[in-house]
Amino acid sequence: MSKTFEKLQPYLDKSMALQTARNLFEWDDQTTAPFEAAEYTAKVVGILSDEYMKSLVNEDVKKLLKKLQEEKEQQELTEKERAIIRELSKTYEELESIPPDEYREFNELASVSNRKWAKAKKDNSYEDFAPYLKKIIELKKKFACYRAKKGQLPYEVLLSDFDECFMIPELDQFFEKVKQEIIPLLKEVAKKADTIDKSYNYLHYDIQKQKEFCRFLSGYIGFDFNRGVIAESAHPFTLQLHNHDVRITDRYMEDNLESAMFSIIHESGHALYEMNIDDSITQTLVGGGASMGMHESQSRFYENIIARSQEFWEPIYNRLQSTYPENLCNITLKHFIKGINKAAPSLIRTEADELSYPIHIIIRYEIEKMIFQDEVSVEELPKVWNQKYQEYMGISPTTDSEGILQDTHWSWGEFGYFPSYAIGSAVASQLYACMKEKMPLTQYLKEGNLTPIREFLRDNIHKYGAIKNTKQLLKDVCGEDFNADYYVNYLKDKYRKLYDLSI
Known part of the structure; x- marks a missing residue:
């Protein structure tokens, strides 16, 4: 020093x-x-x-x-x-x-x-x-x-707070690709939505049992309860004081089995990032994640790519069935996997499937740009929100609680955060492609052995904290720059197969 x-x-x-x-x-x-x-x-x-x-x-x-x-x-x-x-x-x-x-x-x-x-x-x-x-x-x-620097738009200043690698030109290009490729696919999938029955998901599920199973899931993927705690909040989130004190929350609904399970996996993904930051940099200015884009890549990697795969559930599905035998005894693993991957236009971002999720983010991104270009007033926001849901999803909220009020971010002034979720999903897909070439990832999941996956992410991403940015980490791990094609191809391959589509 x-x-x-x-x-x-x-x-x-x-x-x-x-x-x-x-x-x-x-x-x-x-x-x-x-x-x-x-x-x-x-x-x-x-x-x-x-x-x-x-x-x-x-x-x-x-x-x-x-x-x-x-x-x-x-x-x-x-x-x-x-x-x-x-x-x-x-x-x-x-x-x-x-x-x-x-x-x-x-x-x-x-x-x-x-x-x-x-x-x-x-x-x-x-x-x-x-x-x-x-x-x-x-x-x-x-x-x-x-x-703002000379020539810099106000909204770009806010975007840089969450990921310095993605400004308006990059995001516009990324989201345009998603709109062109994914919206038509979502419309085709919506026509076949009734082919997958997931009515089991909306039966009554005891809250205490949900809490116990969610705690198991969190520990299963690697959450360290000696360095972290789980609480409840209106909107699930992760907060770290340092790498030995990482706190996550969940929210439980009696009539929705998936909600709390996938929220806890998502937040545990964030928590693993923070817990695995190297001791030498924790409690410093670089002692957090590289960016929110990279942070969301970790949570969405675990929540979607890992936890919505059949291989992940093969060792533990019987445990879920035995927790709720009256609801799941006749639901086979194959049926359950189709259920947790069912896609359809929806109103609530945090409950959305993988395919419709980026559309939720595009809507928020476009509205935030309008706000900071003085194109919409606060009073007009609910109307604009509802119009965009109708335009992109073909549905419209009937209440503000399921529309403009559903997210906590704006109440904290976190404008510019939402694009990180979509960036994170895209980065997660790119990392997934890279990891499959370097390890027998699906075999590890079938064995219930998540340690090598966790250690790979720790050694190649987590331990560096904010010493490197999103694109530097991708270059080091995958040997190439950010490439949204991995994300688009991942979604198209997955949902064409799930719904037996030819498009």
């Missing part, structure tokens, strides 16, 4: 501790805190956010950072330290551009806004949430304009 970096370390440590405290409040707020706590806790979150900003944006850090960016100093740094300085430079530039009072205001607002969203969703009352969303959008627009 260089002497200059050594001087910087206390500031990094303090900012990390303050960020950890903010994360703890977020976890508590979404899991166990009483509803009326939000507006009062928001003041605490605001103060912590203010202190977090001050811990990094000050003259001492500015001088040390400038010195550490010099070529001579860079030569004395390790790869990890250079990566930390790179991340600090981006963080410093972002925070310095935002007035401290507005930064604090936003963090207090987001804390309250999320609770208002949860209640509005429950009450099916968009008008109750709209004033908070309007203020969130106003502040995010201001922040994006503060941060």
